[in-house]
């Protein structure tokens with residue numbers, strides 16, 4: 001690394017995907033978590049503003065290995081990458097994006113319903129170790145050896161090209177699989193983006209700070225604050241609808257008859273909750289976005 005592309009000694013190193021579909025989501029998440037940075041063009045490291053943290057931009061598929069081997073302290077990548085890398089890392093938290101499944105897929109025309117029928121055949125994949133682990137017991141049972149070949153991308157094309165009888169690859173919407181005339185025969189793993197650290201990471205305090213900041217951001221994006229007024233005799237029913245994350249905040253209005261209630265509600269449930277509160281007699285119902293949180 002050149003001087004401009006190196007991390008100051010003593011900084012916590014934090015690896016994030018340099019491109020691909022996880023990159024933008026991770027950058028938006030770090031910004032929301034108050035981990036601001038300036039990245040110069042073409043440089044793969046950037047210093048965080050106000051924290052001794054160096055961001056290191058790496059291919060998503062390499063990040064688990066860097067974290068596991070201690071070259072960086074903490075990182076974000078897919079669970080699929082972590083499992084395939086077969087390294088020991090600490091799984092700190094799920095991040096709630098980048099969700100997809102790793103699946104065995106075979107041509108629809110072959111009508112394969114039992115994955116055991118593929119044991120002993122030719123599989124092409126970007127996940128050779130997970131594929132070997134999956135087919136190992138099936139091979140042992142049948143006394144055959146499945147051929148597993150690695151390709152780095154465009155995996156689904158392998159069957160059409162006559163290179164494979166089936167593939168193992170990620171399925172998100174299923175569009176790529178269907179376009180290639182394939183269907184799912186078996187699921188191997190459900191994956192999403194996760195935060196990982198080296199089990200012996202030196203920067204425990206900074207790892208905790210990153211975890212706390214990201215947790216706060218995730219909570220803020222998942223919840224909204226609902227505020228409403230309700231007469232004292234209807235309060236108990238209304239509070240059942242909005243019990244909050246811990247418990248609701250209840251204050252008495254100046255009229256002495258009514259209460260004002262504020263409570264955290266899951267964003268995806270807020271419209272139903274508003275309808276239910278209206279039916280329970282609540283008025284002046286407001287929904288407020290949360291920009292950040294620390295629980």
Ligand SMILES: Nc1ncnc2c1ncn2[C@@H]1O[C@H](COP(=O)(O)OP(=O)(O)OP(=O)(O)O)[C@@H](O)[C@H]1O
Nearest residue numbers: 020021022060078079080081098099100170172191
């Ligand atoms: N539809 C998807 N296909 C592949 N990976 C996905 C998908 N959705 C989420 N992911 C996650 O994103 C991770 C990185 O995949 P992505 O394809 O973005 O990186 P990449 O392969 O480095 O980029 P590219 O394909 O542009 O070279 C995967 O390991 C997986 O955890």
Ligand SMILES: O=P(O)(O)OC[C@H]1O[C@H](OP(=O)(O)OP(=O)(O)O)[C@H](O)[C@@H]1O
Nearest residue numbers: 153154155170171172173174175176177
């Ligand atoms: O179910 P879908 O929504 O269609 O997504 C799944 C596809 O996306 C990924 O490929 P990517 O776009 O990364 O291209 P690549 O094969 O070049 O890696 C993955 O390897 C699948 O091919």
Ligand SMILES: [Mg+2]
Nearest residue numbers: 020021152153
């Ligand atoms: Mg890809």
